[in-house]
C-alpha cells in the first residue's frame with residue numbers, strides 16, 4: 001500500500017464543491033494557483049483533490065499556499081490532508097485505524113492550524129500547548145474492545161459521503177489549559193465493516209488520549225476529519241470554521257437564496273471582462289451580485305427584483321457587506337419587473353438569473369410564460385454578438401422551450417447539470433446573436449411578483 005504522512009515537499013488539499021461544477025472548480029484552481037507548482041488537480045463527484053509542491057521547511061510559502069487555496073470561490077469546505085494510505089484494509093477492525101493517529105503528520109496539521117486559527121490574545125490565551133507533542137504516557141486502550149459485527153453495522157454505499165461525528169467516550173471534565181477538538185468521519189463506498197460514527201468515536205478517543213485535548217462538538221478549536229473512500233483513508237484538518245456555501249456574506253437569507261459557490265460557477269462561465277455591465281435581473285437576497293462584485297471589482301454591477309421583500313433582503317446584505325469591508329455600495333439595486341426591463345437596448349454585457357424553479361416560488365405554469373418573456377427582455381437589453389446570459393433553473397422543460405422560442409437571439413454555448421440540495425438543476429450559458437431586438441417586440445406576460 002502507498003502510505004504517507006503526506007510527502008515532505010507537497011501539500012494535498014481536499015475540497016468539496018457543488019456536484020456538477022467540478023470541472024469549473026478545477027479550472028479555477030489551476031488558474032488561481034498558477035503561481036504555485038501544482039502537481040495535480042483531480043476532480044470527482046462533488047470534490048477536488050489538489051496536490052501542490054510546498055517545501056515543508058518553508059513555512060511562509062506554505063502559509064501563502066493555504067490562504068490561496070482558501071480563497072478559491074467554488075469549494076465550500078477545504079481540508080488539508082496530513083496522512084493518507086491506500087489501499088487500507090477496512091474489512092475487519094478499527095484497531096488499525098486507531099494506530100494511524102501517532103503516524104499522522106501532526107506537525108503539518110498544527111502549523112496550518114496555528115496560521116489560520118491561533119488567537120494568543122483571545123480565545124487561546126489560557127492554552128499552554130499549541131504544539132504537536134503528544135502526552136508522554138500515550139498508550140491508547142479501548143474501553144470496550146471492538147468486535148467486527150458488534151453493533152451489526154450497516155454498509156454505507158452512498159456516492160456522496162455523509163458526515164458523522166461522535167464524542168469519544170472519554171473523561172467529561174474539561175481542562176481549560178488544553179485545546180478542544182472534534183472528530184468527523186466522511187465515508188463513501190462499500191466494504192467497510194463499521195459505520196462512520198464508530199470511526200469518529202474511535203479515532204476521536206485516540207486523538208484525545210494522544211494529546212489530552214478536550215472533546216467539544218460545538219466550540220472546538222480543531223476539527224480532525226477522517227475521510228474514507230473505498231480502500232482510501234485520509235486524515236485531514238478542516239481549514240474552514242464556516243462552510244463557504246454562503247461565505248457569511250448574506251445576513252438576511254431568503255428561502256430560495258442561491259449558494260455563493262454556485263453563483264461563483266455561473267459568473268466564471270460568463271468570463272466577465274473589465275468595464276463590462278453585469279446584471280442579476282432576479283437577484284432575490286443578492287448572492288450573485290455580491291459574489292460578482294467580489295471577484296470582478298472592475299466591472300459595473302446592476303441588480304434588481306420585482307418583489308419588495310427581495311429588495312429589502314438584498315439591500316440589507318449589500319449594506320452589511322459595505323460595513324464589513326468599509327466600502328461604498330458596489331451594486332446598483334433597483335426594483336423592476338424584468339419583463340418591462342428599464343434599461344436602454346443593447347447595454348448589458350452579462351445577464352445572470354437564478355430563475356424561479358416553480359416549486360417553492362411561482363409555478364411551472366407561470367414559468368411557461370415567464371421564461372420566454374424574461375429571455376425576450378434580456379435579448380432586448382443585451383449587447384448583440386458579445387453579450388451573454390447565464391441562467392439557472394430546475395424547470396428544465398420550460399427553460400429549453402423558452403430558449404428554443406428565443407433562438408433568433410440566443411444560442412446555447414454550454415449546459416451543465418448541478419446538484420442543489422438533492423435536485424438537479426441546469427445552468428445554461430447563452431451567447432447573444434447579432435439580431436437586434438426592438439422594444440416593441442418584447443414578449444409581455446403577466447409578470448411573477450411573489
Ligand SMILES: C[S@@+](CC[C@H](N)C(=O)[O-])C[C@H]1O[C@@H](n2cnc3c(N)ncnc32)[C@H](O)[C@@H]1O
Nearest residue numbers: 257258282284285287306307337338354447448
Ligand atoms: C430563485 S429566486 C432568486 C434567488 C436569488 N438568487 C438569491 O440568492 O436569493 C427568483 C427571484 O426572481 C424574482 N422574480 C420573479 N419574477 C420576476 C420578474 N418578472 N421580474 C423580476 N424579478 C422576478 C423573484 O421575486 C425571486 O426573488
